[in-house]
Amino acid sequence: MTDIIVSKHEPGGYQSISEALEVAPSGARITVKPGLYEEQIVLDKEVTIVGDGPVEEIRVRTSNLNVIVQNEDVFTVLEGLTIELGRSDEDLVCIYVEQGKIILNRCQISSEAGISVVGDRSSWIIAEDCHIHSYHSNSFYLTQDASGGLKNCTLSAGPEEPCVVVSDSNFFQMRGCQISGGSIGLWVTDGTEGAKIKQCVIQGSSKIAVVVDEGSDVEFEDCHIRDGKHGVYFSKKARSRMRNCKFTGYEPDPAVYIDQEAHPQLVSCEVETGVYLTQSGRGLLQDCTIHGSDDQAAVAIMDGADPKLLNCRILNSANNGVYVSEGRGVLDGCLIQGFHASAGLTLTQGAETVVRRSRLEQNRFAVDADEGGKGKIFDTVMVESEVAVQVKGESDLALTRCQLSQGELGVGVNGNSRLLLDSCTLDHFGEDTLYIENSEVVMQDCHLSKGEENGVSLVGKSRLVGTKTKMEGFKREILLSEDSEIQMDEE
Numbered sequence: 001m002t003d004i005i006v007s008k009h010e011p012g013g014y015q016s017i018s019e020a021l022e023v024a025p026s027g028a029r030i031t032v033k034p035g036l037y038e039e040q041i042v043l044d045k046e047v048t049i050v051g052d053g054p055v056e057e058i059r060v061r062t063s064n065l066n067v068i069v070q071n072e073d074v075f076t077v078l079e080g081l082t083i084e085l086g087r088s089d090e091d092l093v094c095i096y097v098e099q100g101k102i103i104l105n106r107c108q109i110s111s112e113a114g115i116s117v118v119g120d121r122s123s124w125i126i127a128e129d130c131h132i133h134s135y136h137s138n139s140f141y142l143t144q145d146a147s148g149g150l151k152n153c154t155l156s157a158g159p160e161e162p163c164v165v166v167s168d169s170n171f172f173q174m175r176g177c178q179i180s181g182g183s184i185g186l187w188v189t190d191g192t193e194g195a196k197i198k199q200c201v202i203q204g205s206s207k208i209a210v211v212v213d214e215g216s217d218v219e220f221e222d223c224h225i226r227d228g229k230h231g232v233y234f235s236k237k238a239r240s241r242m243r244n245c246k247f248t249g250y251e252p253d254p255a256v257y258i259d260q261e262a263h264p265q266l267v268s269c270e271v272e273t274g275v276y277l278t279q280s281g282r283g284l285l286q287d288c289t290i291h292g293s294d295d296q297a298a299v300a301i302m303d304g305a306d307p308k309l310l311n312c313r314i315l316n317s318a319n320n321g322v323y324v325s326e327g328r329g330v331l332d333g334c335l336i337q338g339f340h341a342s343a344g345l346t347l348t349q350g351a352e353t354v355v356r357r358s359r360l361e362q363n364r365f366a367v368d369a370d371e372g373g374k375g376k377i378f379d380t381v382m383v384e385s386e387v388a389v390q391v392k393g394e395s396d397l398a399l400t401r402c403q404l405s406q407g408e409l410g411v412g413v414n415g416n417s418r419l420l421l422d423s424c425t426l427d428h429f430g431e432d433t434l435y436i437e438n439s440e441v442v443m444q445d446c447h448l449s450k451g452e453e454n455g456v457s458l459v460g461k462s463r464l465v466g467t468k469t470k471m472e473g474f475k476r477e478i479l480l481s482e483d484s485e486i487q488m489d490e491e
Helices: 017-023
Strands: 003-006 028-032 035-037 041-043 047-051 058-062 067-069 075-079 082-085 092-097 101-105 108-111 114-119 124-128 131-134 140-142 147-151 154-157 164-167 171-175 178-181 184-189 195-198 201-203 208-212 217-221 224-226 230-234 239-243 246-248 256-258 265-267 275-277 284-286 289-291 299-302 308-310 313-315 322-325 330-332 335-337 343-347 352-356 359-361 365-369 374-378 381-383 387-391 396-400 403-407 409-414 418-422 425-429 434-437 440-444 447-449 454-459 463-467 470-472 476-480 485-488
Touching (some): 003 017, 017 028, 092 101, 092 108, 114 124, 114 131, 178 184, 184 201, 201 208, 208 224, 224 230, 343 374, 359 365, 381 387, 387 396, 387 403, 403 409, 409 425, 434 440, 454 463, 454 485, 476 485
Parallel strands (some): 035 058, 041 067, 067 092, 075 101, 092 114, 147 171, 164 184, 184 208, 208 230, 217 239, 256 275, 284 308, 289 313, 313 335, 335 359, 343 365, 381 403, 387 409, 396 418, 403 425, 418 440, 425 447, 434 454, 440 463, 447 470, 454 476, 463 485
């Protein structure tokens, strides 16, 4: 291998990198000594350019395009260099790879005039142990089938533009990197598929840490997304998988936002300030821990959204646990706990939600259905809440094989609402176990016991139909107003 020396101070070498490139054969190694090299580098052959000395003392700087790769047959390595694009009135690029392949290793790359690194038109860029910064634009941009990889890099940008953009990329991987700043930390768009982000920290974005949209598909693993306005935004039929990721520092706004038919999967993730789904957003949340905030529900399902929550822990805030309005959703095997000022599950106008094999405890209301909300709840335990179930405002709720226990009021039904209790047990309530006002309840194969007041109270024009139901251990089993109707078969 031919070895060529470039030095500003040592005799016998070339004074500029461009001079060395002119004479270098394909496959040559160009060693660059410390100094300031104010020149543009055009890479049109296979060479390796290596800095010999402290990276910050080997500076390649221009106010125009700094490093250009335009030959599809070129495979170039840049190592141990500081590459700078100075101020300019034009929107320029520090390193532009239109075609060909380049490896950036241990480089410091910055731009005061535009994007720091661009991969375009089927190019291929790998950066490892690099620091890449743009003051006013993107730090790293892939587009038009370009491929790229970032490993153990730090990337940062000013607040006006996204830091890392991957658009219509053929291949992209990022591992062990830290992204800071930018209006968006990482934006994957225009149908990019198969991107993988592992063991990365994405933080401090002025708007959103991560955006995945336009049908793109990204796999995240062991990432920490933190400290900005919004965490991650899935939109426009995006598909993604997030495993063992953590979201912190986004209060009061939701950390995860899903809309427009996006369908991500979050598995074993921890979300500090909630998940918000709207506009037909879908998705799977499995084995996740989700906290709400004072201003947001832990999980909000709105406007046609229809997610599935499987074995999730939904915990502790002054707002709702799960709030559903004009949405659907399935909760299976979930724990909803600690919503002392509100409800574990709120079903309101247009809600049609199914709950299975879950546990709701230590909430103000375990379940609160209002304004026509509908739901079906199976094999679920509701304990230690002030009110186990509240159904009002023409809502319609069905509970099957559920256990309700230990609170002030068991079930309150009013406002022309309907409730089905099938094969349920209700016990240990300080007030009425079942309170019905101007509503209708069907109760079959149930057991009501050990309450301090009435087993069933009917007020106003109420109706109760009960079959094979047992009541015991009350001051009074049934309190019936004159306008109410009751039909109870023997056990």
